[in-house]
Amino acid sequence: GDSVTQTEGLVTLTKGLPVMLNCTYQTTYSPFLFWYVQHLNEAPKLLLKSSTDNKRTEHQGFYATLHKSSSSFHLQKSSVQLSDSALYFCALSPSSNTNKVVFGTGTRLQVLP
Amino acid sequence: DPKIIQKPKYLVAVTGSEKILICEQYLGHNAMYWYRQSAKKPLEFMFSYSYQKLMDNQTASSRFQPQSSKKNHLDLQITALKPDDSATYFCASSQDWGNTGQLYFGEGSKLTVL
Numbered sequence: 220g221d222s223v224t225q226t227e228g229l230v231t232l233t234k235g236l237p238v239m240l241n242c243t244y245q246t247t248y249s250p251f252l253f254w255y256v257q258h259l260n261e262a263p264k265l266l267l268k269s270s271t272d273n274k275r276t277e278h279q280g281f282y283a284t285l286h287k288s289s290s291s292f293h294l295q296k297s298s299v300q301l302s303d304s305a306l307y308f309c310a311l312s313p314s315s316n317t318n319k320v321v322f323g324t325g326t327r328l329q330v331l332p
Numbered sequence: 333d334p335k336i337i338q339k340p341k342y343l344v345a346v347t348g349s350e351k352i353l354i355c356e357q358y359l360g361h362n363a364m365y366w367y368r369q370s371a372k373k374p375l376e377f378m379f380s381y382s383y384q385k386l387m388d389n390q391t392a393s394s395r396f397q398p399q400s401s402k403k404n405h406l407d408l409q410i411t412a413l414k415p416d417d418s419a420t421y422f423c424a425s426s427q428d429w430g431n432t433g434q435l436y437f438g439e440g441s442k443l444t445v446l
Contacts, residue, residue: 253434262336262422262437263375308375319388320435322367322375 221246223311223323231329232299240294240326242283242309252285252292253310253320263308267294304330335359336438338423344444345413352399353408353441355423361436363387363429364406366398369440370419381406382429413445 222245232238244252251270257263269276269285269292276283283294292309309323339354357364366378380388384400395417397409410417423438 255435260439262439263435264437265434268434310375319377319380319390321377324374 221248221250221311221313221321223309223321225307225309225323225326227326228324229327229329231331233331234301235298237297238295238299238303238328240307240309240328242292242294242323244290244292244309244311246311246313248313249287251312252283253312254281254283254292254294255308255310255322257306257308257325259305266307299328299330301330301332304328334439336423336425336436338421338438338441340441341439342442342444344446346446347413347415349413350409350411351413351443353410353421353423353443355406355408355438357404357406357423357425357436357438359425359436360404361425361427362403363426364400364404365424365426365435366406366408367422367424367437368419369422375422378408379406380429387429410443415445418443418445 224243226241253268254266255263256266267276267278267283272287281296285292306325306327308325311321336357345351363382365380368376378391379398395411399407420440420442422440424435
């Protein structure tokens with residue numbers, strides 16, 4: 220079946236440092252990949268999405284590149300801010316006759332002053 | 333203003349009882365969903381609806397019954413509640429079903445079963 224793996228449960232960084240949150244996936248289809256961000260006591264919101272191989276997509280200082288050869292869609296930012304502290308979910312939508320978005324377990328990013 | 337309204341925001345129930353979680357979306361979307369988030373599991377897909385028709389059901393238990401009285405409503409009835417049902421239940425919507433577009437989430441209903 221389709222699955223998403225996020226290896227880090229918690230990432231703690233000092234503000235101003237770069238960050239990379241890992242995401243790998245498994246699917247037999249040509250998928251859409253997403254990053255959602257959930258701040259404390261809020262709803263998850265879309266941060267990035269991509270279906271194009273080897274093309275970087277950016278939003279709000281975050282960026283990610285879908286690499287189909289390695290089934291990866293890692294999220295990066297060059298300089299984290301305190302307001303980036305949140306739970307980040309990588310998600311997969313198989314390009315098939317379903318709209319069942321599969322989420323990873325999430326990575327909590329904690330940015331310290 | 334929230335475009336997807338979920339009620340109640342918090343609820344506590346006793347084992348064996350029944351609860352209904354309410355969801356209304358004002359985005360003009362045609363597809364709606366329920367997801368569950370617990371301490372042990374990520375956002376877990378439960379149901380998807382398109383134009384009030386059930387499209388996907390990933391919930392093994394018949395104790396969970398979605399109900400759609402209007403295109404912009406998708407309630408979730410949970411019967412014979414168990415402590416393991418304790419979770420935050422998120423309603424979501426998208427413009428259409430099957431177009432792999434963006435999901436918009438409500439703020440969730442946090443259910444605690446004692």
